[in-house]
Each structure stands twice: as structure tokens, then as C-alpha cells.
Amino acid sequence: MNxxxxxxxxxxxxxxxxxxxxxxxxxxxxxxxxxxxxxxIAALILLLLSEGLHRQPFVDLAVVLAIVSFVGSVIVARFLxxxx
Amino acid sequence: MSSVLVAAxxxxxxxxxxxxxxxxxxxRGPYARLHYTAxxxxxxxxxxxxxxxxxxxxxxxxxxxxxxxxxxxxxxxxSHVTARAARIRELGDVVEPGFDHFxxxxxxPR
Numbered sequence: 001m002n003x004x005x006x007x008x009x010x011x012x013x014x015x016x017x018x019x020x021x022x023x024x025x026x027x028x029x030x031x032x033x034x035x036x037x038x039x040x041i042a043a044l045i046l047l048l049l050s051e052g053l054h055r056q057p058f059v060d061l062a063v064v065l066a067i068v069s070f071v072g073s074v075i076v077a078r079f080l081x082x083x084x
Numbered sequence: 085m086s087s088v089l090v091a092a093x094x095x096x097x098x099x100x101x102x103x104x105x106x107x108x109x110x111x112r113g114p115y116a117r118l119h120y121t122a123x124x125x126x127x128x129x130x131x132x133x134x135x136x137x138x139x140x141x142x143x144x145x146x147x148x149x150x151x152x153x154x155x156x157x158x159x160x161x162x163s164h165v166t167a168r169a170a171r172i173r174e175l176g177d178v179v180e181p182g183f184d185h186f187x188x189x190x191x192x193p194r
Contacts, residue, residue, distance in 0.1 A: 003091055007098050007131070014102050018109035022117070029114035029170040036121045036162040037108055040155040041101055044128055047148055051135055056144040063151050070158045074165050081169035 004052030008045050015041045032076050039069025090134045097130030114170045115193055118163050125156030 001009075019038045023031040046062035049055075100123060107120030132152035136145040175185050186193055 003094055007094050010098055011101055015105045018105045022109045026117075027114065029166065029173065030108075030117050032166050032169065033114055033117040033121055034108050036118075036159070036166060037104055037124055040124050040128055040159070041105070043151060043155070044097075044101065044131055047131065047135070047144075047151060051138070051144060051148075056139075056142075059144045059147045059151075063147055063154070066151050066154050066158075070154075070162065073162050077162075077165040077169040080166075081172045083173065 002052055004048045008048035008052060011041055011045050011048070016045075028080055032073065032080055035069075035076060036073050039073060040066060043069065086137060090138050093130050093134035093137065097127040097134065100124070100127030100130065113193075115167060118167055118170075121166075122159045122163050125152070125159045128152040128155040 016038060019034040019041070023034040023038075026034075043062045043066040046065060047059055050058040050062065104120045104124050104127065108117045111117045111120065129152040132148035135148040139145045185191070
């Protein structure tokens with residue numbers, strides 16, 4: 001295991017698990033805040049995995065995930081604004 | 085020398101991201117939690133610089149920088165959108181420009 005895979009593992013366990021706990025246990029807006037942070041962290045995990053596994057073309061997935069998670073977070077916030 | 089720099093940048097970037105996640109978990113109330121979502125862009129930038137130091141401005145280096153700049157730019161936008169949604173859910177739509185509910189009523193934000 002190289003340092004990139006180690007960093008990805010640490011982010012996966014230490015980063016996403018607290019966000020899932022926050023999203024499940026707190027109110028809806030706090031869940032949206034956790035979602036705001038979870039998207040970029042998942043994208044960073046993909047970036048670290050593609051570097052660590054020497055699959056460099058797969059970094060496109062990280063870029064696409066960052067863009068799509070941004071749009072998704074905005075839509076979730078708009079739905080919450082409308083009282084859904 | 086380069087590997088030491090890469091390791092330092094990686095550790096710093098991952099530490100910032102972990103502190104952000106811990107802040108979102110620990111803080112009370114959505115407004116306090118939202119403060120911890122914006123610094124994620126800084127951590128992303130440090131991790132992207134680590135990739136650039138290792139690989140140079142190659143396919144993965146350029147895209148890592150693109151990803152970091154995108155996260156850095158969009159994190160404050162997301163904070164704003166979510167805080168606006170929280171405020172509208174709490175107090176209703178803003179009907180009077182310049183009216184500050186908390187200032188006028190003396191209520192404390194949650």
C-alpha cells in the first residue's frame with residue numbers, strides 16, 4: 001500500500017463515516033451540509049485512488065463527480081428551501 | 085526530497101478534510117456546521133499540489149488542479165445556498181430587502 005492509497009483509506013473511513021452519522025442523526029439542513037462536504041471528499045478519494053493504483057485516466061471520474069455532486073447539492077438545498 | 089514534500093502535503097490536506105468532517109459532526113445547528121464545509125477546498129488544493137509535485141503538469145496533475153480549483157470556488161456557493169435554504173425554512177421567504185430578523189427581534193440564531 002502506497003501513501004496515496006493510505007490517504008484514500010483514511011479519508012474514506014475518517015471522513016465519510018462522520019458525515020454519514022451527521023446526515024442520519026441531525027436535521028435536514030445539517031444533512032445537506034454534510035452532503036456539501038461529502039461530494040468533494042468522495043471526489044478526492046477517487047483522485048487519490050487513481051493516483052495510487054496508477055490508473056491515471058480514471059481521474060476523469062473524480063472531476064465529473066465533483067461537478068455532479070455540486071449540482072446535486074444545489075438541487076437538494078432548493079428542495080429544502082421549498083419545504084420538501 | 086520530493087517524496088517528503090508529497091507526504092507533507094498529503095498529510096496536511098487529509099488532516100484539513102478530517103477536521104472539516106469532525107466539525108460537521110460535532111457542531112450543533114446547521115449554521116455552525118456550515119462553517120466547516122468551506123475549508124474543504126484548501127485541503128483539496130493541498131492534495132492536488134501533492135499530485136502535481138509527484139507527476140508534474142501531466143494528465144492527472146492538470147485534472148487534479150482543475151478539481152481543486154472547482155471545489156475551492158464552489159464550496160462557498162454551496163454554503164450560501166444551504167444557509168439561505170435554512171433561513172427560509174426557519175423564517176419564511178425574505179419579503180423586505182434589508183430587513184434583518186435577528187437584529188429587529190433580538191432573537192439568537194440557532
